[in-house]
Amino acid sequence: MMNIWENIRWDIIVDYLPFFLKGALVTIGMSLAGVLFGLALGLLIGIGKMSPIAIARLPFIWYVNFFRGTPLFVQILLIHFGLMPIFMTPVNPIASGVVALSLNSAAYIAEIFRAGIKSIDKGQAEAAHSLGMNKLQVMWYVVLPQAFKRMVPPLGNEFIVLLKDSSLAAVIAAPELLYWGRAAQGEYYRVWEPYLTVALIYLILTLTLTYLLNYLERRLDTE
Amino acid sequence: MISVQNLKKSFGELEVLKDISVEVNPQEVVVVIGPSGSGKSTFLRCLNLMESITDGQVLIEGKDLTDKQTNINEIRTEVGMVFQQFNLFPHKTVLDNITLAMTVVRKWNKREAEEKALKLLEKVGLKEKAQVYPDSLSGGQKQRVAIARALGMEPKIMLFDEPTSALDPEMVGEVLEVMKQLAKEGMTMVVVTHEMGFAREVGDRVIFMDEGYIVEENEPEEIFGNPQNERTKAFLSKVL
Ligand SMILES: Nc1ncnc2c1ncn2[C@@H]1O[C@H](COP(=O)(O)OP(=O)(O)OP(=O)(O)O)[C@@H](O)[C@H]1O
Ligand SMILES: [Mg+2]
Numbered sequence: 051m052m053n054i055w056e057n058i059r060w061d062i063i064v065d066y067l068p069f070f071l072k073g074a075l076v077t078i079g080m081s082l083a084g085v086l087f088g089l090a091l092g093l094l095i096g097i098g099k100m101s102p103i104a105i106a107r108l109p110f111i112w113y114v115n116f117f118r119g120t121p122l123f124v125q126i127l128l129i130h131f132g133l134m135p136i137f138m139t140p141v142n143p144i145a146s147g148v149v150a151l152s153l154n155s156a157a158y159i160a161e162i163f164r165a166g167i168k169s170i171d172k173g174q175a176e177a178a179h180s181l182g183m184n185k186l187q188v189m190w191y192v193v194l195p196q197a198f199k200r201m202v203p204p205l206g207n208e209f210i211v212l213l214k215d216s217s218l219a220a221v222i223a224a225p226e227l228l229y230w231g232r233a234a235q236g237e238y239y240r241v242w243e244p245y246l247t248v249a250l251i252y253l254i255l256t257l258t259l260t261y262l263l264n265y266l267e268r269r270l271d272t273e
Numbered sequence: 274m275i276s277v278q279n280l281k282k283s284f285g286e287l288e289v290l291k292d293i294s295v296e297v298n299p300q301e302v303v304v305v306i307g308p309s310g311s312g313k314s315t316f317l318r319c320l321n322l323m324e325s326i327t328d329g330q331v332l333i334e335g336k337d338l339t340d341k342q343t344n345i346n347e348i349r350t351e352v353g354m355v356f357q358q359f360n361l362f363p364h365k366t367v368l369d370n371i372t373l374a375m376t377v378v379r380k381w382n383k384r385e386a387e388e389k390a391l392k393l394l395e396k397v398g399l400k401e402k403a404q405v406y407p408d409s410l411s412g413g414q415k416q417r418v419a420i421a422r423a424l425g426m427e428p429k430i431m432l433f434d435e436p437t438s439a440l441d442p443e444m445v446g447e448v449l450e451v452m453k454q455l456a457k458e459g460m461t462m463v464v465v466t467h468e469m470g471f472a473r474e475v476g477d478r479v480i481f482m483d484e485g486y487i488v489e490e491n492e493p494e495e496i497f498g499n500p501q502n503e504r505t506k507a508f509l510s511k512v513l
Contacts, residue, residue, distance in 0.1 A: 177360035177419075180321060181374035181426055182350035191373060195364050 062243045066234045073227035074251050080144060080226060081213040084151025085159075088212075089205075091152060092159025099164055110160070117157035123218050126150040130222040147219035147226070155212050162204045166197035199270050206263035210256050217252070227251060274299045274430065274461050275320060280329035282315055289315045291485035293329070297430075300459045304472040304493070307482035308508055313465045316482065317432050320463065321352040334429065350378060353423030357435040359415040361407040367394070367418050368403040371425045379426060386425075393421040397451050413444030417451055424455075431455065433464040469513060473497060481505045 098110035117125065130146035138145065170193050178188040217228040227248055234244035275297035282290035289312045297303050305313050318324040319331060322338055322345050331338040333348055362370050371390035375381050381389070394400045397417040407415055416436055423431060433452065437445040449471050456462060456475050466472065472479050472493055479496040481489040481504075489496065489505045497513070500506045 171360075173356060173358050173360035174362065176323060177354075177356060177362070177422075178374070180323060180349055180354040180356075181422070182346040182378040183374060184346055187377050191377060192362055196362075199364075 059238070059240060059243055062234060062238050062240055063247050066230060066244065066247075069230040069233070070227060070247060070251060073225060073230040074255065076144065076224070076226040077213065077216050077252075078255065080147050080151060080216045080219065080224070081209065083148045084155050084212050084216070085205075085209045087148070087152035088155030088159050088208075091156035092163055095156055095160035096163035096167075099160060100167070114157045114160055117154050118161075122150065122154050122215050123221075125154055126218055126222060129153070143219065143222045143224035144226075146222055147216060147224040150219070151212055151216055154215075155208055158208050158211075159205065162201055162208065163197075165204075166201040167193060169200055170196050202263070202267055202270060206259070206266075209263075210259055213255060213259065214252060274301075274334060275463070276330075276332040277320075278330040278332075280316070280319060280331060281327045282312075282319055282324060283327045289485055290319070290327075293485075293487055295480065295487060295490070297461060297463060299461055301477045302456045302460075302462045302464065302475055303478050303480060304476035305463065305465045305480045305482060306467070306469070306472065306508070306512075307488075311482045312485045313482055314434050317354075317434050317463060317465055320430075320432055321349050321354055323354070346378070350374075350426045351429050353426060353428035353431045355416070355419050355423055355431065355433045355436045357438050359407075359412070359419045359439070361415055361419055361422070363407055366404050366406055367399065367410070370407065370418060371422045374422075375425050390421070390425060393424050394418075396424075396454075397421045398447075411444060412440045413447045416440065416444075416448045420448075420451055420455075430461045430463070433462065433466065435465050435467065437466065437468060467512065469497070481508065483508070 095110050095113055099107055099114065101107050101110075126146065129150045130141060130143065134141040134146045134149065174192050174196065175188050178192040183191070216226060219226055220228040220232055223229065231244040231248035235241060238244075275295075277293055277295045280290055280293040281288065293316060295303075305316065307313050315324055319326055319338075320333070326339050329339075333352060336343050336348060338345075338348065361367075362373065365373060368387060368390055371393060372383065372386040375386035375389065376383055379386075391400060391403060394403055397420060399414060399417055399421070402410065402414065402418070407418065410418065420431075420436075436452070437448050440448065445468065449468060452462070452464070452471070453475050464471070464476070476493045479491060479493050480487055481496065481500075481502070483504050489500065489502045491501075496505065497509065500509055
């Protein structure tokens with residue numbers, strides 16, 4: 051045990067720490083952008099999936115099927131090397147990462163959104179309708195505020211998953227946290243120092259997020 | 274005030290209302306009784322289009338509910354409904370439960386709506402609960418708030434679907450008392466209930482439904498004292 055501790059090359063960590071921190075910022079930025087775009091797109095897809103017309107639901111159902119049923123890794127490759135070159139050259143890997151994370155999280159968020167709305171007792175919408183509210187008013191004033199509360203925990207969970215999965219963007223050279231870990235490993239031919247440091251930073255990020263989400267949940271609970 | 278002609282309602286293959294015709298006059302209190310599954314709730318819910326009408330006609334103050342031109346939401350502001358399960362909005366205070374539709378649908382300003390809401394809360398004896406959330410109320414209190422909420426729209430007709438069935442026995446009285454008061458003030462009411470005492474005391478007319486038909490319809494003394502139909506007799510012998 052003593053031996054391992056003595057053999058750690060702290061200089062690698064010190065050397066790369068600024069890059070790790072910069073990478074962590076990119077990681078946070080990409081996941082945040084992913085979850086925000088995913089939220090907007092997910093709401094639309096969730097609504098689309100609840101359409102009363104069966105044929106109108108179909109594209110949304112298949113969107114969700116595709117993005118939940120195939121690996122994010124494959125999606126990132128398809129988007130970076132297939133989709134993005136249509137829109138930009140050269141392709142910015144961070145942009146590819148954000149697009150992939152957004153499209154992917156939208157599928158999960160659509161389901162969270164749908165489940166949240168469905169979990170609200172039918173009597174709530176009925177009572178609101180019986181008072182003369184139209185569909186939009188019922189949604190906005192009665193169903194969504196209640197559904198939102200129930201959506202916070204699974205949405206938080208999705209954010210944490212996204213934050214970790216954003217590490218897959220390292221393979222398309224998006225300069226996020228793991229990318230710098232790989233860079234350090236390549237430069238020094240050392241495994242433990244860069245990857246353990248990177249793992250520790252991910253852990254700090256996810257635990258902080260968990261803490262913030264728990265706080266938010268408690269706040270919403272007492273409201 | 275309410276005119277129902279040959280109303281039929283099916284859920285898919287299941288025909289729940291088979292041929293209902295009935296008139297309700299202004300200020301009248303009509304009580305609907307009948308066994309479980311006979312279509313009482315469905316009938317009531319057709320009166321404010323909470324259920325679509327399969328066939329026949331329902332006129333509310335002369336407005337045809339089956340007419341595509343009729344604005345459903347406008348009708349619903351005229352026809353209040355009280356549910357067995359109260360259905361209060363848990364994320365809103367008692368006061369906001371009442372003022373929500375007043376401000377959003379009626380477009381009254383907040384001050385005006387709150388004044389009216391407080392008067393209604395006073396009427397149902399819950400003024401001091403204005404700022405609490407529904408969670409902290411007893412069942413009886415919840416139902417009284419729900420009544421106040423429906424009254425907030427200043428409806429001309431009130432529909433009650435078993436308003437006391439979900440309540441502990443000791444709370445039934447306080448809700449019936451509010452309904453009695455409402456009847457006394459001249460509200461037109463259609464009430465589905467198992468409270469035969471209420472039917473007898475407050476009802477102007479009792480309708481007995483069975484298997485999607487109105488089997489018998491008469492003044493309370495007649496229905497309870499001298500039922501004509503065998504099925505009415507059988508039902509009453511069970512519940513009285
Ligand atoms: N949304 C629905 N879809 C399918 N069937 C329904 C629906 N609502 C009611 N029914 C059926 O219609 C019939 C009449 O139901 P309804 O609720 O009107 O009866 P009820 O007289 O109010 O009974 P209860 O005293 O139990 O409340 C029942 O057989 C019921 O299962
Ligand atoms: Mg019923």
